[in-house]
Amino acid sequence: MALADESGIDALSMRRLADALDVVPMALYKHVANKDQLLDGMIDTVISEIDPAIAGAGWRTAIRSRILSARQVLKRHPWASRVLETRSNASPVVLDYMNSMIGIFIEGGFSIDLTHHVMHAMGSRLLGFSQELFDDSASMDPEMRDAVVRQMEGRFPHIAAVVKTVYHDAGSVVGAGCDDQFEFEFALDLLLDGLESLRAKGWSSRRG
Amino acid sequence: MALADESGIDALSMRRLADALDVVPMALYKHVANKDQLLDGMIDTVISEIDPAIAGAGWRTAIRSRILSARQVLKRHPWASRVLETRSNASPVVLDYMNSMIGIFIEGGFSIDLTHHVMHAMGSRLLGFSQELFDDSASMDPEMRDAVVRQMEGRFPHIAAVVKTVYHDAGSVVGAGCDDQFEFEFALDLLLDGLESLRAKGWSSRRG
DNA sequence: AGCCTAGAGTGTACGGCGTACACTTGTCAA
């Protein structure tokens, strides 16, 4: 991570890293299976640098401060967001983070249904994946998905609750699974509504 | 682009591309200076696939339909967003797109100041760069920046107007140049305000 | 008809990359 912070992510090759550690390239492979696993570990470390959620505050304060903390972390490690986007599987550390974010919304009075769409809406602001997290489960056959959800229920109860709602609420406009287009428009309209109200009241940054 | 669409962006090496064209790798270098230039050209083509703005509609309709069109294009070329993020300089094609988006807001009654923050807020939804666009200019010395702005004024008048406001409105909270933190919080709070009002009125996707 | 030029394609070569595979070395428990 120090090497990536200093020299950029492109400079982080197994050979250069080995050099920096005064070791031969292949020595690294006694510690990680391959470069992807190295990057996975770096992402986990990045995420663990985000401040834990503030307990006892309102949902808005909790979410806001957490996201601002995440932003500071990503600024410290500018390579992280790009690496994040290339990761295919969310690690337990990432799932923990998502789970606790979902938990804040639910405890804050958001329905599970609304929380689901909110997670999509926050998108890259939240970290970058909620999208693929649910997309993966869409391509699984139902009974396998049920098994996965049951396994999640212990460690990531909030994520499990959302996934269950997404797939069992047949009455929802969204139907079974996520409707990409719906999620995108949900977030877009949320933003556009906010913009229209700022415009209408003559908002200016002069007043902050 | 066909090769990238079919086999993923990682499969797009100069050698593989040459193979697909029944030509030797070095032949490609008679047409592009290097691989980056190839990727730049691909991005320009992607952006030119976005529908032109609807004339005569309200700002909201115009922006909304344009962004949804951009989304369709990016879905056709899933590699595009990742490539986009690695580009360092915005091409004239990209500038044209930004310029016309800014123009829609301004003609729709947004102040230049508000438009500026809006562009940041739209962020990746808009395409992915507004950030760096202004960041670059922050690191230039004032007279060189003035020269660049004057040159922009003909072809990209809206962009020029925003840049001028950003740097000349000393009274603004933001001061000279963009305040990253301010922009981030602006977008975040816009979203959080929208979320709070949905939560308060018991929004559910059942009703759409 | 002869020549020139410019654009397209070619062939070879270099340094960098990730990593498979077989090996040595140092440490410590039985």
Next chain:
DNA sequence: TTGACAAGTGTACGCCGTACACTCTAGGCT
């Protein structure tokens, strides 16, 4: 004393982008 195991080594392979010098061909000039 021995054997197992973790850590580090060395060599090699097939990719990658691309520098550099070359051939070939079509068309325009004299």
